[in-house]
Amino acid sequence: MLGTARRFMSTRVLKIAQGIEKNRVNSLGYETRKNLLNEINAANADPSVKAIVIAGSDHSSAFSAGADITEFNASGEFQRPSLHDLIETLEAVEKPTVAAIKGVALGGGLELALACKYRVADPRARVGLPEVHLGIIPGAGGTQRLPRVSSVKFALDTITSGRMIKAKEALDNNVLDGVAPDGQSVEDFASSFALSAADNSPQDLADRNLSTRTVSGDASGNDAMCDAAKEKLPQPHMGGEAVHGAVDAIKASYEPGKSFEECIETEMSIFMDLLANSAQGRARRHAFFAERVATGLARGAPKPSSPLPNKVGVIGAGTMGAGIATCFLRAGYDVTLVDVNAEGLVRGEKIVKANLSQDVKRGRATQERADKNLSMMTPSTTLTSLSGVDLVVEAVFENMDLKKKIFKELDGIVGEHTILCTNTSTLDIDEIGGVVKDSSRTMGMHFFSPANVMKLVENVQSKHTSDQTISDVTAHTKKIGKIGVLVGNCDGFVGNRMVAPYTGEAAFCVEEGAGVGDVDAAIVDLGCAIGPFTMGDIAGNDIGYLIRQEKGWADGGAPAGLRYTDIPDNIVKDLGRIGQKAGKGWYDYDPEIGKGRVPMHSEEVEKWLEAQRGEGVLFEDKDLVERSLFPLVNEGFKILEEGICARPEHIDIIYIYGYGWPVWRGGPMYWADKEVGLEHVLKTTERYYEKYGGSDWWQPSQLLVDLVKEGKSVYKWADDKSKNQSKL
Numbered sequence: 169m170l171g172t173a174r175r176f177m178s179t180r181v182l183k184i185a186q187g188i189e190k191n192r193v194n195s196l197g198y199e200t201r202k203n204l205l206n207e208i209n210a211a212n213a214d215p216s217v218k219a220i221v222i223a224g225s226d227h228s229s230a231f232s233a234g235a236d237i238t239e240f241n242a243s244g245e246f247q248r249p250s251l252h253d254l255i256e257t258l259e260a261v262e263k264p265t266v267a268a269i270k271g272v273a274l275g276g277g278l279e280l281a282l283a284c285k286y287r288v289a290d291p292r293a294r295v296g297l298p299e300v301h302l303g304i305i306p307g308a309g310g311t312q313r314l315p316r317v318s319s320v321k322f323a324l325d326t327i328t329s330g331r332m333i334k335a336k337e338a339l340d341n342n343v344l345d346g347v348a349p350d351g352q353s354v355e356d357f358a359s360s361f362a363l364s365a366a367d368n369s370p371q372d373l374a375d376r377n378l379s380t381r382t383v384s385g386d387a388s389g390n391d392a393m394c395d396a397a398k399e400k401l402p403q404p405h406m407g408g409e410a411v412h413g414a415v416d417a418i419k420a421s422y423e424p425g426k427s428f429e430e431c432i433e434t435e436m437s438i439f440m441d442l443l444a445n446s447a448q449g450r451a452r453r454h455a456f457f458a459e460r461v462a463t464g465l466a467r468g469a470p471k472p473s474s475p476l477p478n479k480v481g482v483i484g485a486g487t488m489g490a491g492i493a494t495c496f497l498r499a500g501y502d503v504t505l506v507d508v509n510a511e512g513l514v515r516g517e518k519i520v521k522a523n524l525s526q527d528v529k530r531g532r533a534t535q536e537r538a539d540k541n542l543s544m545m546t547p548s549t550t551l552t553s554l555s556g557v558d559l560v561v562e563a564v565f566e567n568m569d570l571k572k573k574i575f576k577e578l579d580g581i582v583g584e585h586t587i588l589c590t591n592t593s594t595l596d597i598d599e600i601g602g603v604v605k606d607s608s609r610t611m612g613m614h615f616f617s618p619a620n621v622m623k624l625v626e627n628v629q630s631k632h633t634s635d636q637t638i639s640d641v642t643a644h645t646k647k648i649g650k651i652g653v654l655v656g657n658c659d660g661f662v663g664n665r666m667v668a669p670y671t672g673e674a675a676f677c678v679e680e681g682a683g684v685g686d687v688d689a690a691i692v693d694l695g696c697a698i699g700p701f702t703m704g705d706i707a708g709n710d711i712g713y714l715i716r717q718e719k720g721w722a723d724g725g726a727p728a729g730l731r732y733t734d735i736p737d738n739i740v741k742d743l744g745r746i747g748q749k750a751g752k753g754w755y756d757y758d759p760e761i762g763k764g765r766v767p768m769h770s771e772e773v774e775k776w777l778e779a780q781r782g783e784g785v786l787f788e789d790k791d792l793v794e795r796s797l798f799p800l801v802n803e804g805f806k807i808l809e810e811g812i813c814a815r816p817e818h819i820d821i822i823y824i825y826g827y828g829w830p831v832w833r834g835g836p837m838y839w840a841d842k843e844v845g846l847e848h849v850l851k852t853t854e855r856y857y858e859k860y861g862g863s864d865w866w867q868p869s870q871l872l873v874d875l876v877k878e879g880k881s882v883y884k885w886a887d888d889k890s891k892n893q894s895k896l
């Protein structure tokens with residue numbers, strides 16, 4: 169449907185994607201471009217129209233989220249009119265043109281606005297060029313017009329970070345020409361702005377066309393600035409292809425003797441090259457959509473309660489409980505923090521206070537806001553204080569009996585609508601939730617540590633959990649700004665279950681002769697934030713040892729036939745190297761260096777390993793990667809096969825947000841499916857299974873076997889399966 173053209177005196181307001189309700193963010197897909205182009209031409213040709221305002225549609229809170237990412241394909245072909253056609257037409261209009269920005273103007277949305285002669289915005293609006301997050305650069309003039317209206321420095325900062333810029337900052341840097349006063353609609357403000365601009369001389373208006381402008385500031389320092397920016401950015405092969413491309417495009421904007429058209433051509437060729445050839449870009453775009461799939465509600469799921477209630481109880485005021493309480497307070501919830509131990513409660517309150525002050529120090533909150541959030545916390549030493557809450561997150565230590573006792577007690581205290589969640593990472597939530605009268609309102613919310621920092625929450629559905637509980641917990645997770653991924657109940661849920669074979673196999677590599685640092689380096693070279701041994705030191709090597717003791721495997725108890733290495737047990741038992749918290753683990757740590765968190769090679773560990781295994785064999789990096797990560801991926805296939813999570817995207821997002829997997833490799837399932845190839849994963853897994861029979865993690869998943877046989881991608885498998893699915 170054509171966008172509507174509303175008359176406002178002699179200003180015409182053209183609304184992007186008006187009437188195309190399915191386009192929730194006014195992205196600039198083919199239909200939208202075609203309609204807007206027609207409307208611009210019509211308004212331009214109409215002598216009664218003195219000025220044109222471009223605004224967002226009535227159905228969306230956004231101005232525009234930019235190009236329609238679903239239209240991106242390797243050929244780089246876009247159905248005409250392209251965004252370039254639209255922008256050229258808009259820029260050539262001789263009448264005053266004003267972008268009226270509300271919500272967000274991102275990517276192509278901001279580029280469209282930059283082609284207007286003026287830009288004004290609602291005070292709460294945000295603008296930005298986030299294309300690098302999608303593995304491309306702004307491709308519709310953004311790298312050329314932004315440095316011209318603001319400065320090379322500002323363009324470098326905002327385009328390479330892809331960050332959102334608040335209206336005030338955009339105004340201060342000449343990206344905007346005005347901000348509507350509070351209480352006035354941005355469209356009305358833009359219309360008045362446009363009418364007064366209509367009094368300007370034709371020359372003044374023509375001068376607004378950015379192509380005629382020179383880059384502001386002292387151009388002589390620009391090269392040095394661009395080179396310095398490149399130094400700080402990730403290397404192209406480590407996820408930095410797009411940001412380096414962006415700097416190259418910005419460099420073109422001030423090249424002496426280069427016409428504006430030539431600059432645009434340079435931008436276009438870098439954009440097209442990245443779009444067509446960058447595997448990093450394809451992975452990043454996969455991650456963009458995967459995040460929305462993994463955090464959204466399943467088709468047919470009930471709507472979350474509205475309004476979403478906001479009284480929360482957090483039980484356990486340790487670091488985890490206090491971190492969880494911080495998250496809810498930040499989002500404006502009313503939080504009762506309970507710890508039966510009065511001293512523990514005071515400690516917990518202090519942690520919450522420190523977390524909120526940290527937000528102020530880092531510029532994430534004002535002091536006023538942090539004070540207000542803190543005032544919403546009620547500390548208590550009794551569970552009865554939770555009688556009026558709508559949601560409880562229990563975060564006491566990992567003990568089944570204790571958790572069941574708490575849930576039973578809560579049953580007699582809280583209201584009938586209250587949702588009860590446990591933050592366990594290891595215990596069976598069917599069993600915990602099973603003790604209350606209505607266990608359909610029980611669920612797991614597995615926060616990652618530190619909870620006030622880490623974005624990921626695994627929302628764990630038990631066999632009792634109702635669809636309404638899932639919808640409400642999903643909404644709460646979103647409201648507190650977390651990435652909540654729905655998973656099923658099993659040992660380790662998704663993330664930790666996949667980590668077990670990964671760290672387990674890494675230990676075997678070390679037993680065979682690989683260096684601890686070599687294994688970690690191979691994983692870090694792949695782009696992951698840390699390797700398995702650094703991860704062990706952070707989590708605490710004693711935790712794994714305790715779990716293996718509970719299973720009866722440690723200290724010589726491993727059943728016959730089970731492939732078992734006691735190196736991870738002995739490093740705790742013999743050397744007391746329990747990890748970062750003790751200043752020694754697989755690595756040494758110096759409290760004076762990086763707050764005691766920088767892993768350094770340990771002579772002691774090396775000698776100790778040599779004494780046990782002799783010289784051992786040498787490993788290629790590729791082998792270390794495959795030995796560590798293929799068991800992880802194989803476990804991922806088993807998780808999908810068992811229905812523990814609905815789609816491979818869920819696993820990808822869990823790993824990107826919870827385990828430092830590089831977004832430019834799209835997640836472990838994407839890496840296996842699209843980069844490595846499932847056939848190679850299967851063949852290697854089969855080979856190691858034959859060699860190392862006796863550990864479950866090399867036994868190939870049946871799903872993997874079937875997919876290779878059918879030559880089918882795991883994403884296609886999930887599409888086919890999801891057709892008749894309700895929850896997981």
Ligand SMILES: C[C@H](O)CC(=O)SCCNC(=O)CCNC(=O)[C@H](O)C(C)(C)COP(=O)(O)OP(=O)(O)OC[C@H]1O[C@@H](n2cnc3c(N)ncnc32)[C@H](O)[C@@H]1OP(=O)(O)O
Nearest residue numbers: 193195233234235236237238274275276298306307308460
């Ligand atoms: C040539 C140009 O230079 C190239 C470009 O412009 S590339 C595009 C640059 N723009 C971006 O990267 C912005 C991407 N979008 C966003 O950051 C966020 O969606 C947003 C801030 C606009 C809105 O966030 P939020 O309100 O949380 O809604 P969100 O769930 O993310 O998006 C709503 C829906 O719009 C879709 N969507 C968002 N931006 C889109 C886009 N640019 N193209 C296509 N679909 C888009 C989402 O996939 C989602 O679809 P779904 O409902 O089917 O899951």
